[in-house]
Amino acid sequence: MLDSMISLVITFAILAxxxxxxxxxxxxxxxxxxxxxxxxxxxxxxxLKHIHQCETHGDKPSVNSIAGALKVSPDxxxxxxxxxxxxxxxxxxxxxxxxxxxxxxxxxxxxxxxRLYERYxxxxxxYEETEWHxxxxxxxxxxxxxxxxxxxxxxxxxxxxxxxxxxxxxxGHMVEPQRILLTNLKLDKPARxxxxxxxxxxxxxxxxxxxxxxxxxxxxxxxxxxRVRFWADGDExxxxxxxAANIAVMEMPEAPQQAQVKxxxxxxxxxxxxxxxxxxxxxxxxxERRRLMDLGVLPGTLVSNEMNSAAGDPSAxxxxxxxxxxxxxxxxxxxxxxxxxx
Amino acid sequence: MTTYPLNNHEEIxxxxxxxxxxxxxxxxxxxxxxxxxxxxxxxxRAVIRPDKKPRFDLDRTIDKLVTSRTWGxxxxxxxxxxxxxxxxxxxxxxSSMLATLLLDTVHPFLKGVSASIGxxxxxxxxxxxGMYLATAWVISVMLPPMAIFFPLxxxxxxxxYLPRVAFNLDNLFRKAGAHGKQSLSMAMGFGCNAxxxxxxxxxxxxxxxxxAILTNNFALCNGRWPTQILIASLFVGxxxxxxxxxxxxxxxxxxxxxxxxxxxxxxxxxxxxxxxKGEVSxxxxxxxxxxxxxxxxxxxxxxxxxxxxxxxxAVTFALPAGAVIWLASNIVxxxxxxxxxxxxxxxxxxxxxxxxxxxxxxxxVAIPANEIVIPTILMLTVLVTGATGVGSGAGVMFELDxxxxxxxxxxxxxxxxxTAVNLMLFSLIHNPCSxxxxxxxxxxxxxxxxxxxxxxxxxxxxxVTFVVAQVWRLVESLL
Numbered sequence: 001m002l003d004s005m006i007s008l009v010i011t012f013a014i015l016a017x018x019x020x021x022x023x024x025x026x027x028x029x030x031x032x033x034x035x036x037x038x039x040x041x042x043x044x045x046x047x048l049k050h051i052h053q054c055e056t057h058g059d060k061p062s063v064n065s066i067a068g069a070l071k072v073s074p075d076x077x078x079x080x081x082x083x084x085x086x087x088x089x090x091x092x093x094x095x096x097x098x099x100x101x102x103x104x105x106x107x108x109x110x111x112x113x114x115r116l117y118e119r120y121x122x123x124x125x126x127y128e129e130t131e132w133h134x135x136x137x138x139x140x141x142x143x144x145x146x147x148x149x150x151x152x153x154x155x156x157x158x159x160x161x162x163x164x165x166x167x168x169x170x171x172g173h174m175v176e177p178q179r180i181l182l183t184n185l186k187l188d189k190p191a192r193x194x195x196x197x198x199x200x201x202x203x204x205x206x207x208x209x210x211x212x213x214x215x216x217x218x219x220x221x222x223x224x225x226x227r228v229r230f231w232a233d234g235d236e237x238x239x240x241x242x243x244a245a246n247i248a249v250m251e252m253p254e255a256p257q258q259a260q261v262k263x264x265x266x267x268x269x270x271x272x273x274x275x276x277x278x279x280x281x282x283x284x285x286x287x288e289r290r291r292l293m294d295l296g297v298l299p300g301t302l303v304s305n306e307m308n309s310a311a312g313d314p315s316a317x318x319x320x321x322x323x324x325x326x327x328x329x330x331x332x333x334x335x336x337x338x339x340x341x342x
Numbered sequence: 343m344t345t346y347p348l349n350n351h352e353e354i355x356x357x358x359x360x361x362x363x364x365x366x367x368x369x370x371x372x373x374x375x376x377x378x379x380x381x382x383x384x385x386x387r388a389v390i391r392p393d394k395k396p397r398f399d400l401d402r403t404i405d406k407l408v409t410s411r412t413w414g415x416x417x418x419x420x421x422x423x424x425x426x427x428x429x430x431x432x433x434x435x436x437s438s439m440l441a442t443l444l445l446d447t448v449h450p451f452l453k454g455v456s457a458s459i460g461x462x463x464x465x466x467x468x469x470x471x472g473m474y475l476a477t478a479w480v481i482s483v484m485l486p487p488m489a490i491f492f493p494l495x496x497x498x499x500x501x502x503y504l505p506r507v508a509f510n511l512d513n514l515f516r517k518a519g520a521h522g523k524q525s526l527s528m529a530m531g532f533g534c535n536a537x538x539x540x541x542x543x544x545x546x547x548x549x550x551x552x553x554a555i556l557t558n559n560f561a562l563c564n565g566r567w568p569t570q571i572l573i574a575s576l577f578v579g580x581x582x583x584x585x586x587x588x589x590x591x592x593x594x595x596x597x598x599x600x601x602x603x604x605x606x607x608x609x610x611x612x613x614x615x616x617x618x619k620g621e622v623s624x625x626x627x628x629x630x631x632x633x634x635x636x637x638x639x640x641x642x643x644x645x646x647x648x649x650x651x652x653x654x655x656a657v658t659f660a661l662p663a664g665a666v667i668w669l670a671s672n673i674v675x676x677x678x679x680x681x682x683x684x685x686x687x688x689x690x691x692x693x694x695x696x697x698x699x700x701x702x703x704x705x706x707v708a709i710p711a712n713e714i715v716i717p718t719i720l721m722l723t724v725l726v727t728g729a730t731g732v733g734s735g736a737g738v739m740f741e742l743d744x745x746x747x748x749x750x751x752x753x754x755x756x757x758x759x760x761t762a763v764n765l766m767l768f769s770l771i772h773n774p775c776s777x778x779x780x781x782x783x784x785x786x787x788x789x790x791x792x793x794x795x796x797x798x799x800x801x802x803x804x805x806v807t808f809v810v811a812q813v814w815r816l817v818e819s820l821l
Binding site (some may be wrong): 301 | 359363375378379621625627631821
């Protein structure tokens, strides 16, 4: 009896320890492995990126701002900065930290790797939107210039990352578009979302939860210190100003057609009802999008709900004389206009 | 728009560069969408469709029935039960006919021939008792159920019913992070895991397909049903009065199969949240119109495509396995055969798992085909216990005519109810057979996934049997 007790306890202890050490993402082993990667090189590269970001936004980088961005002590930052200066990547001009041309090139290379990798995650993998930034943040330090070029070629030399940020070209060329924060947009003026800031994470998670995405046409209804109210693709959204300030838009000259069409989700069709496709949401990406287009889910296609499964989800739709079953989560992202059934 | 002289490519490239920034991020998508839309509009204008048939009335009616909230699931369970029942009961007769022919007639005949022409005993033993017998076992146990199950399954598929099963079950599989079509490859796995792995080709999403491949092993395949049924009726059925024995042992086997289905869901769920996180995932499921099945064509193709291919792979693995079993039981080192040494070596570990060394060795040599587990266990038990009056020599696989004989032989080998229960569990949760492993490698083209598919179930099996054994002993000592 004692034997069984002891061996059971030992087994469960081993299993529990294995879980603590190796459980996905937060296991000690993975954390330790990630910690290993936080080497001097990573700190230097992150510091360069931060300084470059400050320069493009017209802010002045300081030891404290770097320490905040990198989450390390100011002493550590001083060491990093001295090292970078020794390598001619930055210099001090009258007390200000400035990048040298070599430093700027290095920073752009990091930004290119980061944004390319985010593009890759969005187009060719199944990771959640909220995970892209963190993964790219880790991966950018291992991507060589050459493999970054190969990745770019494979992705069709994309110009923007999935958050709408421009990707520097191999020669370090990058155009920052004119951005207006959603909070500063004029009332009732149509504008297109061109950037969703992915930092800080909690705010970005709220943006994702609202279902907002790049390319969406928005119209501001109300902007006050308490809340920001706006239309996006036929839906009204209300967010806190701090969230709205992380959404950048570009004013649009004339009201495009799509802004006027009020779409409903395909999933709102009941069996027997039909509708015409208005558009596929941008959140259907990569392989999924191609698959739906192959099946003929395109603007103008007539789609009718034929039946729901015995479990309620998925539903079968008649698309171009074929019966295709789609899950509710997919049908939610296909916008249609209802049609009278004959 | 400015025009540039053609020889000035530097400038042209720069111009292209800046234009690229202006057209924005999603021009690829826009372009693709407009090409598709144009194509579909041209097709709508140019293609004349014949007048539509009266709107698929029969199809509608069948669909209403098979996907209805009330009747959908009971109908599905009924149909699948009929398929399994036809397979198991229908295979009994041809299986025993094949066994009589291959084991009781051809084998003695071949032995007689080789004795009359004076073949050395070790060649005769290696070829006839080892390789021939193992292959004959595999064929007689495996061929009839597969030749019944696969055509039946293909008929349902051909008729158009199986996609509706996937349609109904998708919600359940979605919650486990898998694809509804996995229900089909899982059902196919009840026939043969290798065929089930091949059947995952119908899943077009890479991530969901890998989940289906890695978890197919938890569908209790035809090669394992006989083990389950025999052990359940010998040990579990014996616990209750004779007239209830059949029912209780059948329930025990069904319980193991249901446990396998539950494990499929749990492991799919775990895989999709850990190692398979981030793999591309898409979903679409076509529900084709119902068609009258083409019976002869179906039988022909399913026998050629599925049955024979799987059988051929099994045979190519069973031949060397038979040789290994015979050699291991007949090569004697230091007064004991290799098999004896291995059994003694593994026995302590086996007992810790509530099994024994014989079972573990049987599972190692039966990696090529689970069909030979019971014959190998019986042969090795005779070898170890030195029981007389049963079997026909070292390395010769056999099965006993009566259950009572088998039971008493196993009890001589130290078997208890715990051994039986854990053997049933281990038979469900262990590495896939080598045919399946090879098929997984062919289908995934990846050594990594093949390793994961081969090793993780056996580790899980060790953990499960160990915990059951220890808890069992604990409870036993308390009572």
